[in-house]
Amino acid sequence: MPTVVSVENVTKVYDSGFEALKGVDLQIEEGEILALLGPNGAGKTTLISTICGITTPSGGKITVAGHDVITDYRAARSLIGLVPQELSLEPFEKVMNTVKLSRGLFGKPKNDAYIEKILHQLSLWDKRSAKVMELSGGMKRRVLIAKALSHEPRVLFLDEPTAGVDVELRKDMWDVVANLKADGVTIILTTHYIEEAEAIADRVGVINQGRILLVEPKEDLMQRMGQKRLTIELQDAVANIPDALASYDLMRSGDGMALIYSYETTSSRTGITTLLSDLQKAGLQMKDLQTRQSSLEDIFVDLVKEEA
Amino acid sequence: MNFQAIKAIYVFEMARFFRTLAQSFLSPVLSTSLYFVVFGAAIGSRIEQVDGVSYAAFIVPGLIMLSVMTQATSNASFGIYFPKFIGTIYELLSAPISFFEIVIGYVGAAATKALFVGIVILATAYFFVDLQIAHPIAMLAFLVLTCLSFSLLGFIIGIWAQNFEQLQLIPLLVITPLVFLGGSFYSISMLPPAWQTITLFNPVVYLISGFRWSFFGVADVDIWISLMAIGIFTGICLGVIWWIFKTGYRIRS
Numbered sequence: 001m002p003t004v005v006s007v008e009n010v011t012k013v014y015d016s017g018f019e020a021l022k023g024v025d026l027q028i029e030e031g032e033i034l035a036l037l038g039p040n041g042a043g044k045t046t047l048i049s050t051i052c053g054i055t056t057p058s059g060g061k062i063t064v065a066g067h068d069v070i071t072d073y074r075a076a077r078s079l080i081g082l083v084p085q086e087l088s089l090e091p092f093e094k095v096m097n098t099v100k101l102s103r104g105l106f107g108k109p110k111n112d113a114y115i116e117k118i119l120h121q122l123s124l125w126d127k128r129s130a131k132v133m134e135l136s137g138g139m140k141r142r143v144l145i146a147k148a149l150s151h152e153p154r155v156l157f158l159d160e161p162t163a164g165v166d167v168e169l170r171k172d173m174w175d176v177v178a179n180l181k182a183d184g185v186t187i188i189l190t191t192h193y194i195e196e197a198e199a200i201a202d203r204v205g206v207i208n209q210g211r212i213l214l215v216e217p218k219e220d221l222m223q224r225m226g227q228k229r230l231t232i233e234l235q236d237a238v239a240n241i242p243d244a245l246a247s248y249d250l251m252r253s254g255d256g257m258a259l260i261y262s263y264e265t266t267s268s269r270t271g272i273t274t275l276l277s278d279l280q281k282a283g284l285q286m287k288d289l290q291t292r293q294s295s296l297e298d299i300f301v302d303l304v305k306e307e308a
Numbered sequence: 309m310n311f312q313a314i315k316a317i318y319v320f321e322m323a324r325f326f327r328t329l330a331q332s333f334l335s336p337v338l339s340t341s342l343y344f345v346v347f348g349a350a351i352g353s354r355i356e357q358v359d360g361v362s363y364a365a366f367i368v369p370g371l372i373m374l375s376v377m378t379q380a381t382s383n384a385s386f387g388i389y390f391p392k393f394i395g396t397i398y399e400l401l402s403a404p405i406s407f408f409e410i411v412i413g414y415v416g417a418a419a420t421k422a423l424f425v426g427i428v429i430l431a432t433a434y435f436f437v438d439l440q441i442a443h444p445i446a447m448l449a450f451l452v453l454t455c456l457s458f459s460l461l462g463f464i465i466g467i468w469a470q471n472f473e474q475l476q477l478i479p480l481l482v483i484t485p486l487v488f489l490g491g492s493f494y495s496i497s498m499l500p501p502a503w504q505t506i507t508l509f510n511p512v513v514y515l516i517s518g519f520r521w522s523f524f525g526v527a528d529v530d531i532w533i534s535l536m537a538i539g540i541f542t543g544i545c546l547g548v549i550w551w552i553f554k555t556g557y558r559i560r561s
């Protein structure tokens with residue numbers, strides 16, 4: 001897959017002196033759906049804003065389809081649609097007019113049939129003559145999507161598109177996203193919810209404190225998520241893992257008072273039974289057992305630890 | 309040039325104006341009529357003529373300038389401040405348009421509105437006084453230039469302002485006094501000599517004087533100096549806008 005958006009070593013220091021991006025590298029592939037996960041303040045919005053031209057990067061290089069976002073901004077930006085996190089819309093304006101404005105701003109000639117199609121798709125057609133302030137929050141979110149789609153972008157950024165959106169609309173939204181993907185549009189969305197990434201993304205990126213910690217195909221990440229850990233607390237500390245247990249994927253806790261065994265819940269045999277009998281054979285006394293599903297949070301913690 | 313974008317901004321901004329057309333129309337008509345009643349009829353009955361022109365007619369150019377300058381400034385400043393305030397500026401910043409296209413769209417719309425108001429006032433004035441315009445083309449040129457340059461100023465204020473108070477501050481604290489003291493309602497020659505000198509530091513004097521010349525063929529200052537003044541003023545505004553563009557001042561963090 002060719003790269004459509006390339007982010008190389010991008011940094012962003014806000015006027016306040018806060019470093020929101022600390023050397024971000026990210027290659028977004030053409031036609032994929034990439035979900036960016038990260039806690040509040042991770043830098044998701046900052047990264048998107050920097051790619052879209054809303055903030056200027058302090059360092060690094062960003063290109064969209066080979067066009068530099070600074071020196072060749074017209075070509076770069078005309079490919080991008082952005083649905084911002086905030087519901088920023090002119091309150092007194094009619095839905096139709098605000099969508100048409102977006103198309104015009106991107107230099108596209110009038111195309112009423114296309115606008116009508118989008119408004120139908122997003123179930124906004126009945127509201128086309130309503131003022132924005134008369135709409136509910138979810139409808140406003142859809143107006144923002146309509147605006148972003150009005151100029152037929154090749155790359156679409158959705159910054160937390162499902163915040164404050166009900167289940168049904170969420171489903172509609174994923175349908176729209178699926179249609180866009182079928183048309184070859186590249187989609188980048190941010191979210192706090194792993195399930196959301198799971199539902200539609202091809203790849204998942206994790207960002208924290210201004211750094212991209214990983215970008216992986218969804219399947220790989222899900223597999224990691226599907227891992228469980230069995231913590232075996234011991235009567236007496238062990239200095240190292242006995243040779244008899246070398247064939248198991250075991251980790252010794254820092255003080256040697258516990259062994260941690262990771263295993264796949266998805267595989268047919270977990271290997272726990274044999275491990276426990278081998279443990280006894282090796283002469284280790286168990287005090288307690290504990291299992292835990294690894295969560296996104298664990299992955300965060302692991303990743304952050306690796307960083308340090 | 310992204311002409312589509314300029315047109316889109318212009319049309320969108322003008323739509324705001326047409327939504328409140330009655331209001332946009334009524335308030336200048338009403339305030340002009342009031343000025344005529346108060347200044348023209350009440351005071352004018354005591355002042356015979358200024359520079360050979362009846363007082364009621366004499367104040368028409370000043371009256372138009374007063375409204376045009378304040379309208380242009382407030383329209384343009386509000387036009388660009390509002391998207392900043394409600395956050396819709398994200399769309400301008402992420403669109404494939406240059407800063408100058410944004411300026412042309414907003415300033416063009418603000419200047420058009422101000423021009424409209426100026427013409428409405430002129431038309432209203434015809435109901436009250438007998439007016440003859442000596443240099444119609446110069447009159448129109450002065451009017452358009454003033455609309456444009458003060459819209460540029462308004463645009464700068466709108467970019468600079470970080471709250472509604474600041475947005476009101478400059479028009480209220482600077483423009484209104486300068487216009488009132490700029491000979492809108494009197495001839496500079498009516499002032500004591502010391503004040504005449506001080507007044508010459510007021511840039512608005514040159515604009516009003518030039519505009520009045522286009523009506524009556526008489527002016528407080530040379531018409532070419534007036535033209536130069538408005539040229540310099542426009543140049544300064546353009547310079548500031550260029551600087552804003554270069555530095556991204558208060559628009560792009």
Ligand SMILES: Nc1ncnc2c1ncn2[C@@H]1O[C@H](COP(=O)(O)OP(=O)(O)OP(=O)(O)O)[C@@H](O)[C@H]1O
Binds near residue numbers: 015016020038039085
């Ligand atoms: N204009 C600004 N000036 C200074 N600091 C800022 C600015 N905008 C964002 N930040 C800081 O940059 C960091 C990243 O913010 P950002 O909005 O990118 O996070 P995010 O990942 O989108 O978070 P969320 O999930 O809450 O939307 C935060 O610590 C935030 O406080």
Ligand SMILES: [Mg+2]
Binds near residue numbers: 045085159
């Ligand atoms: Mg965000």
